[in-house]
Amino acid sequence: CGTSSLLPMTPKKPQQWLQVVGHAGSFHVGDYGTLLKRFCEGEQQCYLGLMEDVLKPFVPAYHGVVQRDEQNYNMMDNLLTHFNRPAIMDCKMGSRTYLEGELLVARERPQPRKDMYEKMVAVDPEAPTVQERAQQAVLKTRYMQWRETLSSTTSLGFRIEGFKKSNEECHTNFKRTKSREQVVEALDNFVDANKHIVWGYLRRLKKLRQILEASDFFRTHEVVGSSLLFLHDWTGRTGVWMIDFGKTEALPAHLTLDHRTPWVDGNREDGYLWGLDNLIDILTNMLPL
Ligand code: ATP
Ligand code: MG
Ligand code: MG
Numbered sequence: 001c002g003t004s005s006l007l008p009m010t011p012k013k014p015q016q017w018l019q020v021v022g023h024a025g026s027f028h029v030g031d032y033g034t035l036l037k038r039f040c041e042g043e044q045q046c047y048l049g050l051m052e053d054v055l056k057p058f059v060p061a062y063h064g065v066v067q068r069d070e071q072n073y074n075m076m077d078n079l080l081t082h083f084n085r086p087a088i089m090d091c092k093m094g095s096r097t098y099l100e101g102e103l104l105v106a107r108e109r110p111q112p113r114k115d116m117y118e119k120m121v122a123v124d125p126e127a128p129t130v131q132e133r134a135q136q137a138v139l140k141t142r143y144m145q146w147r148e149t150l151s152s153t154t155s156l157g158f159r160i161e162g163f164k165k166s167n168e169e170c171h172t173n174f175k176r177t178k179s180r181e182q183v184v185e186a187l188d189n190f191v192d193a194n195k196h197i198v199w200g201y202l203r204r205l206k207k208l209r210q211i212l213e214a215s216d217f218f219r220t221h222e223v224v225g226s227s228l229l230f231l232h233d234w235t236g237r238t239g240v241w242m243i244d245f246g247k248t249e250a251l252p253a254h255l256t257l258d259h260r261t262p263w264v265d266g267n268r269e270d271g272y273l274w275g276l277d278n279l280i281d282i283l284t285n286m287l288p289l
Pocket of ligand 2: 021022225226227244
């Protein structure tokens with residue numbers, strides 16, 4: 001790892017980078033247009049696999065592990081490098097954002113949780129069942145699954161995590177953006193109603209879908225909590241890349257996914273392609289006939 005020969009030969013200049021969502025403090029801007037993300041072994045394995053896969057052009061190039069202040073980082077391309085003060089949007093893909101394994105762990109100790117009950121009623125006083133109300137507590141598994149139904153994750157197979165337009169603050173209040181109409185409104189705001197930009201994104205997403213359907217990596221991984229990062233700028237340039245493989249897991253050897261079959265506990269389907277189909281359909285409908 002840390003093979004410097006893989007570094008892109010762009011000149012060293014002050015790099016622009018900003019983070020739309022995700023854990024603050026996990027990132028550093030690296031040299032030569034790179035970005036350092038706090039090391040996670042699962043994510044490293046994914047990037048190594050992806051560099052050998054047909055999906056390579058759709059993920060940031062991976063450059064190995066580097067150390068800074070005794071902390072390891074995965075080094076990858078900063079996708080903002082070739083844009084000019086871009087608008088940035090993070091869309092979390094899939095019909096669930098927890099792994100089957102996380103559900104399993106939560107199930108092992110089925111303790112009623114008062115804190116989660118309180119979070120639930122704070123968002124929706126009607127959400128708890130009669131029994132949950134009596135206990136003033138909910139199980140963690142129940143809470144995890146309920147939370148996904150608030151946004152468009154369960155209903156459309158993706159959700160907007162946040163976006164930042166060129167001269168604005170980050171918008172991250174999309175936790176209850178659920179209906180098609182609400183999603184369209186948010187997307188239209190993100191692109192400033194610019195059809196040219198929508199065209200650019202659609203072209204790229206359709207190409208991505210085609211490659212995903214042919215990818216060995218994709219077929220053999222449960223892809224959960226991963227995002228599509230959308231970038232465009234005033235020059236009209238657009239781009240979409242897959243990022244965040246911290247919760248992407250290799251499947252057992254006998255198993256493959258089509259990423260469209262609805263999830264039932266045990267089949268490990270993640271709804272990624274179903275969500276991408278919906279996203280493409282929604283963007284298509286934003287264009288004039
Ligand atoms: P999460 O809470 O979703 O698990 P995380 O800590 O795993 O977050 P990421 O989702 O990988 O972090 O990235 C967070 C944000 O950082 C993204 O929304 C994006 O704005 C920015 N980002 C991540 N990777 C890149 C990249 N390669 N180039 C440019 N920006 C990036
Ligand atoms: Mg993320
Ligand atoms: Mg993550």
